[in-house]
Amino acid sequence: MIGLKPEEAFEGCKTLLSIQPHPDDTDIGAGGLVARLSSQGCRVIYVTTTDGGGGTTDPSISWEELSRIRKGEQQAAAKILGVSELIWLEYRDSELRPSLELRNRLITLIRRYRPDVVLTVDPWLPYEAHPDHIATGLAASEAFFFSNLTNINREDLEKGLQPYTPKYIAYYWSKNPNLYIDISDLIDVKKRAMSAHKSQFTPEAIELLVKYDEMLGSRAGYRYAEAFKILNQLALHINVAAEML
Numbered sequence: 191m192i193g194l195k196p197e198e199a200f201e202g203c204k205t206l207l208s209i210q211p212h213p214d215d216t217d218i219g220a221g222g223l224v225a226r227l228s229s230q231g232c233r234v235i236y237v238t239t240t241d242g243g244g245g246t247t248d249p250s251i252s253w254e255e256l257s258r259i260r261k262g263e264q265q266a267a268a269k270i271l272g273v274s275e276l277i278w279l280e281y282r283d284s285e286l287r288p289s290l291e292l293r294n295r296l297i298t299l300i301r302r303y304r305p306d307v308v309l310t311v312d313p314w315l316p317y318e319a320h321p322d323h324i325a326t327g328l329a330a331s332e333a334f335f336f337s338n339l340t341n342i343n344r345e346d347l348e349k350g351l352q353p354y355t356p357k358y359i360a361y362y363w364s365k366n367p368n369l370y371i372d373i374s375d376l377i378d379v380k381k382r383a384m385s386a387h388k389s390q391f392t393p394e395a396i397e398l399l400v401k402y403d404e405m406l407g408s409r410a411g412y413r414y415a416e417a418f419k420i421l422n423q424l425a426l427h428i429n430v431a432a433e434m435l
């Protein structure tokens with residue numbers, strides 16, 4: 191339907207743009223996929239929308255200090271997974287709301303990097319309470335949807351950027367995934383990348399995250415898997431079948 195072939199979404203992917211709320215999200219939701227694509231020569235770019243300064247229960251760490259620590263952790267994890275570029279939009283952690291400004295900044299990045307696939311969190315996950323996840327997933331979806339329309343964020347064109355639509359948008363942490371990727375041979379590298387986010391995860395927490403990938407794998411006949419909802423531009427508007435695709 192409407193040219194959607196989830197199983198082919200990452201085939202021949204030359205550029206992947208991952209738009210994430212926090213420094214650790216992509217590594218947890220899609221670190222295996224990122225490791226695989228980068229090893230195949232795909233350029234992987236991470237855009238992190240917030241500064242990550244809110245993610246602690248330790249009163250001795252200030253907002254600025256945590257934000258700095260988490261940037262370092264993300265750089266270490268990016269090296270392990272082969273991520274080529276890290277872009278920080280620096281909105282305040284825990285307070286992100288969907289905005290035209292955020293959407294338009296993402297449109298500019300899509301037009302600049304012209305990714306084959308945009309990767310992000312699923313903003314329609316039932317019971318998702320974190321506003322940064324909802325806002326980031328929504329803004330990324332809007333940017334993906336509008337980036338080929340010339341009158342939207344027209345300043346880009348005046349700066350020499352061209353309208354562009356990536357082939358697919360891929361959501362992780364999705365209720366109804368339509369693609370499972372076998373990451374059994376990549377679970378160790380993914381574990382190392384997740385463990386680089388030391389301020390966020392104890393070794394016990396890492397084991398729980400690995401169990402989650404094991405649960406996803408059991409749904410698809412793999413030892414460990416990551417799951418994605420793959421959609422294209424036509425699926426993202428007045429498409430009553432999109433949930434079932």
Ligand SMILES: [Zn+2]
Nearest residue numbers: 211212215323
């Ligand atoms: Zn997050």
